[in-house]
Amino acid sequence: MSQGGPVPPSIEVDKLSVWYGSQRALAKVSLRIPAGHVLALIGPSGCGKTTFLRTLNRMVDRTPGVRIAGRVTIGSMDVLAPGLDLPALRRKVGMVFQSPNPFPFTIFDNVAYGPRIAGMTEPHALRLIVEKSLKQASLWDEVRGKLRRSALTLSGGQQQRLCIARALAVEPDVLLMDEPTAALDPVSTAKIEELIRVLRSRYTIVVVTHNLQQAARISDYTAFFAGGELIEVGPTRKMFTAPDDPRTEAYLTGRYEGYDGR
Numbered sequence: 617m618s619q620g621g622p623v624p625p626s627i628e629v630d631k632l633s634v635w636y637g638s639q640r641a642l643a644k645v646s647l648r649i650p651a652g653h654v655l656a657l658i659g660p661s662g663c664g665k666t667t668f669l670r671t672l673n674r675m676v677d678r679t680p681g682v683r684i685a686g687r688v689t690i691g692s693m694d695v696l697a698p699g700l701d702l703p704a705l706r707r708k709v710g711m712v713f714q715s716p717n718p719f720p721f722t723i724f725d726n727v728a729y730g731p732r733i734a735g736m737t738e739p740h741a742l743r744l745i746v747e748k749s750l751k752q753a754s755l756w757d758e759v760r761g762k763l764r765r766s767a768l769t770l771s772g773g774q775q776q777r778l779c780i781a782r783a784l785a786v787e788p789d790v791l792l793m794d795e796p797t798a799a800l801d802p803v804s805t806a807k808i809e810e811l812i813r814v815l816r817s818r819y820t821i822v823v824v825t826h827n828l829q830q831a832a833r834i835s836d837y838t839a840f841f842a843g844g845e846l847i848e849v850g851p852t853r854k855m856f857t858a859p860d861d862p863r864t865e866a867y868l869t870g871r872y873e874g875y876d877g878r
């Protein structure tokens with residue numbers, strides 16, 4: 617989406633439940649992410665953060681035996697509608713994973729991959745979109761002279777920014793990030809966090825993180841999950857200073873393990 621273009625969509629989730637076989641991973645989760653904001657998902661391991669993220673672009677469908685109930689809308693798109701055009705959904709809802717996963721192609725071809733699949737073949741147009749995406753991902757200055765080199769020659773942090781550029785090249789509205797800095801050193805982590813702050817007005821962003829300081833630094837809203845339930849969601853500043861639920865407070869202060877609910 618270009619600057620000054622249409623406003624990115626909000627995301628509405630209503631009573632979302634997800635089961636893997638007989639095991640319920642999410643239980644009636646409802647929340648709203650306002651357009652152009654960053655939501656951080658936090659919570660103990662296995663609480664359903666990744667499942668929630670993977671439902672937003674229907675990647676969760678790839679797990680055999682999965683069952684989903686509830687309603688998810690992104691802008692005007694009914695994400696859980698049977699027969700939804702999944703490639704179209706995934707163009708609108710880009711995803712970045714924990715470990716950088718560039719294709720074993722050149723830097724240029726990694727970024728051009730999505731636009732080419734979408735039918736863009738004209739070399740000049742491709743060059744423009746590759747340059748724009750790399751600039752948006754704050755990588756252009758480091759790679760401008762070596763676009764024909766293998767993406768695998770880049771550092772881990774550069775590879776992650778390349779993956780962000782690759783996601784941005786198809787002009788999504790929403791970016792999903794699953795622990796995007798978990799595999800990175802502190803300098804690369806700071807660059808990705810800065811990038812998220814820059815991108816947030818143009819995209820609606822959902823980030824899973826185990827790093828509470830990171831959630832506090834980069835997000836406008838935070839959702840705390842535990843045992844597949846959404847315990848609390850609200851403005852990040854409020855959540856970190858005056859959470860409503862004692863379980864949130866216990867988690868934020870490192871006392872959640874063994875917390876007995878009283």
Ligand SMILES: Nc1ncnc2c1ncn2[C@@H]1O[C@H](COP(=O)(O)OP(=O)(O)OP(=O)(O)O)[C@@H](O)[C@H]1O
Pocket residue numbers: 636639640641659660661662663664665666667668679
């Ligand atoms: N493919 C799967 N098949 C069966 N159960 C699964 C599958 N993926 C996740 N689960 C279960 O669903 C629950 C939620 O998992 P999920 O990965 O969403 O949690 P998470 O909060 O992202 O965890 P983590 O922080 O460890 O990544 C867990 O109990 C997990 O064991």
